[in-house]
Amino acid sequence: MLWASSKISARWALAIAACMTMTVMTGCMAGEGAGKNRMEAKADTGQAGQIAKKEKKEEIGPGPEAPSATPDLYSVEPVPLKPYQCAQCHTGQFHDLKSSQSKHRFECQRCHERFHAYNPVKDNWAEIMPRCSRCHSPPPHGSELTDCARCHRNPHSPLSIPMDAQLLASCGKCHPEEQRQITAFKSAHTEQGCDGCHSAHGAIPSCSDCHDPHYQGQQIESCKGCHPAHAPKNIAFGKEDYSRTCASCHDDVYSKWSTTKSKHGQVRCTECHEAHGQIPQCQKCHGLPHGEALLKRFPRCLDCHIDVHDLPAKP
Numbered sequence: 001m002l003w004a005s006s007k008i009s010a011r012w013a014l015a016i017a018a019c020m021t022m023t024v025m026t027g028c029m030a031g032e033g034a035g036k037n038r039m040e041a042k043a044d045t046g047q048a049g050q051i052a053k054k055e056k057k058e059e060i061g062p063g064p065e066a067p068s069a070t071p072d073l074y075s076v077e078p079v080p081l082k083p084y085q086c087a088q089c090h091t092g093q094f095h096d097l098k099s100s101q102s103k104h105r106f107e108c109q110r111c112h113e114r115f116h117a118y119n120p121v122k123d124n125w126a127e128i129m130p131r132c133s134r135c136h137s138p139p140p141h142g143s144e145l146t147d148c149a150r151c152h153r154n155p156h157s158p159l160s161i162p163m164d165a166q167l168l169a170s171c172g173k174c175h176p177e178e179q180r181q182i183t184a185f186k187s188a189h190t191e192q193g194c195d196g197c198h199s200a201h202g203a204i205p206s207c208s209d210c211h212d213p214h215y216q217g218q219q220i221e222s223c224k225g226c227h228p229a230h231a232p233k234n235i236a237f238g239k240e241d242y243s244r245t246c247a248s249c250h251d252d253v254y255s256k257w258s259t260t261k262s263k264h265g266q267v268r269c270t271e272c273h274e275a276h277g278q279i280p281q282c283q284k285c286h287g288l289p290h291g292e293a294l295l296k297r298f299p300r301c302l303d304c305h306i307d308v309h310d311l312p313a314k315p
Helices: 002-060 091-100 176-184 188-192 220-226 243-247 251-257 292-297
Strands: none
Touching: 176 188, 243 251
16 A cells, blocks of 8 residues: 555656656747847847948938047148038028028128137127128218117118117108108108008008009009108109099099090190199190280180180081
8 A cells, every 4th residue: 555655656756857847948948049039139130220320321421531539630620610500500690691681691700700709707798799890881870870789680680670769769860851751741641650651670561551542453653653652742743644543533624634636635634733733824835825915805715715624626
């Protein structure tokens, strides 16, 4: 009985030992395979990384050949920067110059002879910044206006000048004739002030922003032919034919003049009416066509000639 029991225990022991052996072998094989896979993956990753780095380098292009040894690094003379290289850091200033269309669009070094020299401890900003007088001398706006930055706040966009209280107080110093006109010839423009039309310095508004044309399809450019902007009621005609403009208000006169068979139908409105509202004298063009006795009896031409815009005419 004891022998049988010992025999069973021995069998169990052998079975357990066999199982343990198989487990160890399986684990080793699995571990070996996993390790191999990790090594292969690492090798693949390293190769892919090298390829990627090579492709990236080819895409960017070869960089400048920098000396490898420190003594050689300081044996070369650096090449001055080009404006596009300055723009790599100073993007705001570059884009201001790009969009401004001003005369300041040239090499940065023409103004900035010293750069990267600002020291907040020394507070040397005013010392290293270029002065306007170096190029703009004598002062372009006279001896009274010498504080350039007061109006030209951004030297990289010098023509972008916002309208503010300081500038409005100085308009007449640079534009004396315009100031004289708008003061002497009172109109709604006088009440507006300069910034009522000019939203920024140099900004010329369109008349159609506030005014309707005299007739449909009228070109806005023709407005200034009659209406000086700073004295709009002081109407003066140019050499162009403004008859259609006259018709927008004087339609009854225009209808007679445009269909008359007299020679006055061949004369433009502004050839007789040299200024708006002016009534010309017949003698200016016709002199004294009749004798003294007839003129004494009929001193007014229109007593006989009836209507100057539709004179009696032979068929």
